[in-house]
Amino acid sequence: MTTAFLVxxxxxxxxxxxxxxxxIVLASGITRxxxxxxxxxxxxxVALAAIVAVLGPALTLIPIxxxxxxxGGILLAFGLQWLRKAILRASGYKSLHDEAxxxxxxxxxxxxxxxxxxxxxxxYGFTLSFxxxxxxxxxxxxxxxxxxxxxxxxxLAALGAGIALVLVAVxxxxxxxxxxxxxxxxxxxxxxxxxxxxxxxxxxxxxxxxWPGDDASLPFVLAFVVAMSFSSVGLLKRRRLAFx
Amino acid sequence: xxxxxxxxxxxxxxxxxDDWRAAAGILLAISVTAALxxxxxxxxxxxxxxxxxxxxxxxxxxxxx
Numbered sequence: 064m065t066t067a068f069l070v071x072x073x074x075x076x077x078x079x080x081x082x083x084x085x086x087i088v089l090a091s092g093i094t095r096x097x098x099x100x101x102x103x104x105x106x107x108x109v110a111l112a113a114i115v116a117v118l119g120p121a122l123t124l125i126p127i128x129x130x131x132x133x134x135g136g137i138l139l140a141f142g143l144q145w146l147r148k149a150i151l152r153a154s155g156y157k158s159l160h161d162e163a164x165x166x167x168x169x170x171x172x173x174x175x176x177x178x179x180x181x182x183x184x185x186x187y188g189f190t191l192s193f194x195x196x197x198x199x200x201x202x203x204x205x206x207x208x209x210x211x212x213x214x215x216x217x218x219l220a221a222l223g224a225g226i227a228l229v230l231v232a233v234x235x236x237x238x239x240x241x242x243x244x245x246x247x248x249x250x251x252x253x254x255x256x257x258x259x260x261x262x263x264x265x266x267x268x269x270x271x272x273x274w275p276g277d278d279a280s281l282p283f284v285l286a287f288v289v290a291m292s293f294s295s296v297g298l299l300k301r302r303r304l305a306f307x
Numbered sequence: 308x309x310x311x312x313x314x315x316x317x318x319x320x321x322x323x324x325d326d327w328r329a330a331a332g333i334l335l336a337i338s339v340t341a342a343l344x345x346x347x348x349x350x351x352x353x354x355x356x357x358x359x360x361x362x363x364x365x366x367x368x369x370x371x372x
Contacts, residue, residue, distance in 0.1 A: 144324040271344035272351040
């Protein structure tokens with residue numbers, strides 16, 4: 064069960080980030096040229112691989128209780144951010160994440176930017192693609208490393224992320240447009256719930272508490288987080304209507 | 308100096324985000340759990356209860372804003 068949770072969480076979180084990275088790479092490639100955009104993508108991928116290669120083995124040297132405490136706390140803070148935004152979107156307090164609108168905004172900015180050539184590349188296109196992929200990729204690297212190291216299996220978490228990467232890349236090449244049909248808001252809701260679940264579980268374990276049934280309690284924590292999230296959406300919707 | 312500040316700001320935004328009170332609440336909940344465990348009480352239940360309270364308070368702040 065924990066293995067399935069681990070792979071599913073890494074897959075969902077990575078897919079969301081890769082869809083966002085794809086939008087930026089497409090916007091950069093179509094407006095500023097594919098050479099600069101793909102070079103930015105490749106450079107960011109190398110930088111991310113270096114970060115994972117250095118941090119991955121380093122994390123395995125930290126005692127598991129300390130790791131769970133720190134990672135649990137950080138994941139919880141990180142997961143609650145996702146969940147909070149997802150709940151505010153679902154209850155109408157925040158506008159839904161729209162890849163088509165983001166793509167239109169990115170392409171308009173990229174078209175307006177001045178042309179500056181460095182190292183034979185259009186510098187705006189290169190940096191737009193590099194920064195976009197690096198920032199979205201850092202979130203993936205963070206999730207894969209923290210999930211993997213605390214559950215003792217970085218390769219399994221990386222497998223989830225790898226499947227997401229291949230899937231988004233193949234679909235991206237085929238459609239050559241932002242993946243607007245991906246239910247991104249629903250996926251973000253699911254990722255927020257999973258990050259919060261793992262964060263709650265590991266933070267308590269790291270603080271020295273023992274869950275009844277150990278890892279078997281994870282589905283119950285997830286059920287609690289999901290129930291709490293749906294209740295919050297319902298309460299906020301009612302609150303919004305009352306103040307409307 | 309500017310780069311160090313930008314680096315710190317990046318990690319602050321990445322982990323803490325736009326509601327520092329939620330992050331502070333998490334820190335407090337972990338500390339109280341650890342203190343209760345050290346005192347002999349297996350307070351595994353405190354984290355989920357705290358998370359529910361922290362989330363709801365954060366949502367209310369955002370909705371009021």
